[in-house]
Amino acid sequence: SQTIHQWPATLVQPVGSPLSLECTVEGTSNPNLYWYRQAAGRGLQLLFYSVGIGQISSEVPQNLSASRPQDRQFILSSKKLLLSDSGFYLCAWSPTTGERTEAFFGQGTRLTVV
Amino acid sequence: AQSVTQPDIHITVSEGASLELRCNYSYGATPYLFWYVQSPGQGLQLLLKYFSGDTLVQGIKGFEAEFKRSQSSFNLRKPSVHWSDAAEYFCAVATSGTYKYIFGTGTRLKVLA
Numbered sequence: 001s002q003t004i005h006q007w008p009a010t011l012v013q014p015v016g017s018p019l020s021l022e023c024t025v026e027g028t029s030n031p032n033l034y035w036y037r038q039a040a041g042r043g044l045q046l047l048f049y050s051v052g053i054g055q056i057s058s059e060v061p062q063n064l065s066a067s068r069p070q071d072r073q074f075i076l077s078s079k080k081l082l083l084s085d086s087g088f089y090l091c092a093w094s095p096t097t098g099e100r101t102e103a104f105f106g107q108g109t110r111l112t113v114v
Numbered sequence: 115a116q117s118v119t120q121p122d123i124h125i126t127v128s129e130g131a132s133l134e135l136r137c138n139y140s141y142g143a144t145p146y147l148f149w150y151v152q153s154p155g156q157g158l159q160l161l162l163k164y165f166s167g168d169t170l171v172q173g174i175k176g177f178e179a180e181f182k183r184s185q186s187s188f189n190l191r192k193p194s195v196h197w198s199d200a201a202e203y204f205c206a207v208a209t210s211g212t213y214k215y216i217f218g219t220g221t222r223l224k225v226l227a
Contacts, residue, residue, distance in 0.1 A: 032213045041123070043219035044204060051213055090157060094213065100165065102148055103215045105157040
């Protein structure tokens, strides 16, 4: 079966520090990968999605970037965090073969920028 | 562009009462529609989904949803709410032309004992 791992679960970082959140998927090949951010009252905002290695689509201009160095690895980064980057970050995947189905989510990372 | 509207930010119901959470989408063709539930500090769990066919779909935990094309709606219902249903609920839409899943702003459900 497929599983998705996201870490760390909680992170407190000072303003101006770098960020790296990692997400990996097991049990499938060539998944679509997604990063979402959840801020209070704003629902789930799609930040980035990727349909293959090195293929990243950005949905919202911001202080963040994403990379996909391997087929099942998706990394969310920032060179200098802002207070407004605080939130709950969720990684998700969906299959690219077979019938269309739902997205499957990791357990999330709570990021607090202080 | 596709969008999802959940007009109710907070809903409070008594345990045992019925529940309906509203969801409206904006998309030209027939969308793929989903309802997810999120417990505090957790990821999202799929409750149910609609792709085609019968417009009334059954999900887990006793939830159901009805797709109404004429109203661009996909409302979630449960006949009798349990205290454990207190959570945040998200409606989402996906389209055949892209790989994106677009979510609404969520509805936070509170259940009174």
